[in-house]
Amino acid sequence: MTTLDNRPNTALLVVDVQNGVVDEGHERDAVVANIGGLVGRARKEGVPVVWVQHSDEELVHGSEEWRIVGELAPEEAEPRVDKSYGDSFEDTDLEKVLAERGVGRxxxxxxxxxxxxxxxxxxALVRGYDATLVGDAHTTVDKSEWGAPKPDQVIAHTNLYWxxxxxxxxxxxxVTSEDVDFSG
Incomplete structure (x- = not known):
């Protein structure tokens, strides 16, 4: 249903699964395992896997905190997108990477x-993409000391509204990991 012309393909977008981001994430091991399973399925089905890595003063490019977690290993041919803002499209080459692969979802x-x-x-949505969130393959850390809800509530609410x-x-x-359909 994307509004992007000639973009029939789907990509798996793996955002910021970095040591310094997910090490204290809610249900970290289960989430990383679900992501690993999806990466394997995407590769088997010929679906592009695109890796996004955030860097800033706390996540210094090239540092151990910046690296993708050890359980996951991007393949050489899989694109990596470096970002400095929350939105993976903002001031990055993500749009170019996706356009080259005909991705609209x-x-x-x-x-x-x-x-x-x-x-x-x-x-993604405002740029014309369809965007499916995998409800059991994203995480956050506990920010309740600053007034945020507990991580399980943040995740549940995001899954609900998206x-x-x-x-x-x-x-x-x-959708859940087991219900992901890369064909559309």
Whole structure:
């Protein structure tokens, strides 16, 4: 349903699954395992896997905190997108990477739910993409000491509201890992 012309393909977008981002994430091991399973399925089905990595003063490019978690290993041919803002499209080459692969639909996984995941989902939708959130393959850390809800509530709320997101000619949606359909 994307509004992007000649973009029939789907990509798995893996956002910020980096040591310094997910090490204390809610249900970290289960989320990383779900992401790993989806990466394997995408590769088997010939679906592009695109890796996004955030860097800033706390996540210094090339540092151990910046690296993708050890359980996941991007393949040499899989694109990597460096970003400095929450929205993975903002001031990056993500749009170019996706256009080169004819991608109009994204399956989104990663971290952090209440920051880069939400920003990227909204960024995708407003740019004309369909964007599906995998509800059991994203996480966040506990920010309740600053007034945020507990991580399980942040994740549940994001899964709920994204399930019903639509815009003219585009749609959101939330599915579980086992219900991901890369064919559309």
């Amino acid at each position: 994204l399956v989104v996984v990663g971290a952090e739910t209440d920051a880069c995941i939400r920003s990227t989902l909204h960024g 399930r019903y997101q639509v815009a003219p000619g585009r749609k959101g949606g939330t």
